[in-house]
Amino acid sequence: MNAISLPDIAVQTQSGSLPLDWVGMCGIALPVRLDGQRIRVSADAGVSLDDGQARGIHMSRLYLALEMLEEEELSGDLMRRLLVRFLDSHRALSSRASLTLRGEALLGRAALVSPLKGWKAYPFEVHASLEGERFHVELRLELDYSSTCPCSAALARQLIQQRFDDDFRDRPLDHERILAWLGSQQGIVATPHSQRSRAHLRVRLEQVGTIPLRSLADLAEQALGTPVQTAVKRVDEQAFALANGQNLMFCEDAARRLAGALRQRSDVHGFGVRVVHAESLHAHDAVAEYRWNYSAE
Numbered sequence: 001m002n003a004i005s006l007p008d009i010a011v012q013t014q015s016g017s018l019p020l021d022w023v024g025m026c027g028i029a030l031p032v033r034l035d036g037q038r039i040r041v042s043a044d045a046g047v048s049l050d051d052g053q054a055r056g057i058h059m060s061r062l063y064l065a066l067e068m069l070e071e072e073e074l075s076g077d078l079m080r081r082l083l084v085r086f087l088d089s090h091r092a093l094s095s096r097a098s099l100t101l102r103g104e105a106l107l108g109r110a111a112l113v114s115p116l117k118g119w120k121a122y123p124f125e126v127h128a129s130l131e132g133e134r135f136h137v138e139l140r141l142e143l144d145y146s147s148t149c150p151c152s153a154a155l156a157r158q159l160i161q162q163r164f165d166d167d168f169r170d171r172p173l174d175h176e177r178i179l180a181w182l183g184s185q186q187g188i189v190a191t192p193h194s195q196r197s198r199a200h201l202r203v204r205l206e207q208v209g210t211i212p213l214r215s216l217a218d219l220a221e222q223a224l225g226t227p228v229q230t231a232v233k234r235v236d237e238q239a240f241a242l243a244n245g246q247n248l249m250f251c252e253d254a255a256r257r258l259a260g261a262l263r264q265r266s267d268v269h270g271f272g273v274r275v276v277h278a279e280s281l282h283a284h285d286a287v288a289e290y291r292w293n294y295s296a297e
């Protein structure tokens, strides 16, 4: 068969000159290794097109370079080498490269009391960019927790006090009767509202080591105190009720706790926190944000 030369449109020049900020591919399905697991991610990979007369970039070169991610544990160093390869394959065309990986990590979580365990999914995004010597890695992570409204808890306690006053004002305080009253719905007349809440963390990483997804999730859940559970028996549910009762929080409290915990980490040089309490009192959410050394892109 005769060799036929295939037309290569990308190397054509175009009339006029207009550089482009970013050109690449979005939504590429890929396996990566993260926290020892093989995870399916969706990747956005691209470069700037600085040469305003060049018709296009070479998509296939970016795509093929992504195979570097398959076997090695995901790290800042690996992403940096990959972005260097993006730029090496686009000499004279591009000066900036970026890669975003989106996926869901599964982490095993033990029950509060019983010997059971289960899995929790943590949506994450790792974003890396390179321009000259400027290399940035950012980890974005979402996690769910329970928050009980402190105001609602105080109002509920007041109703219980009032009911106690009504029921026992003219009676002798009998231990058995009070014990039964405390265990009844007529006694404990009100409960505070609580909600499933979500923390969105955006963390700029200092080092180029492995991506600290697990340790960040652990830190955030510890700071929040009442992460949502996996396997739950009644004994676990009771422990969860106690944990919530001792961990009342507004969205402002949750944002401050996360901020305090993240400020302690030496591998974090900037972060943004957004917490969303999907209120059961309202049809709208209560939201708080905090940024440290971080400007949202």
Ligand SMILES: Nc1nc2c(ncn2[C@@H]2O[C@H](COP(=O)(O)OP(=O)(O)OP(=O)(O)O)[C@@H](O)[C@H]2O)c(=O)[nH]1
Binding pocket: 008, 010, 055, 056, 057, 058, 059, 060, 061
């Ligand atoms: N630049 C560009 N390429 C596109 C686009 N949509 C599809 N492609 C295709 O991506 C394919 C790969 O492009 P290249 O990397 O230039 O392929 P190639 O010329 O065989 O590879 P090299 O020899 O390394 O340049 C081509 O077949 C393009 O048609 C687009 O919007 N822009």
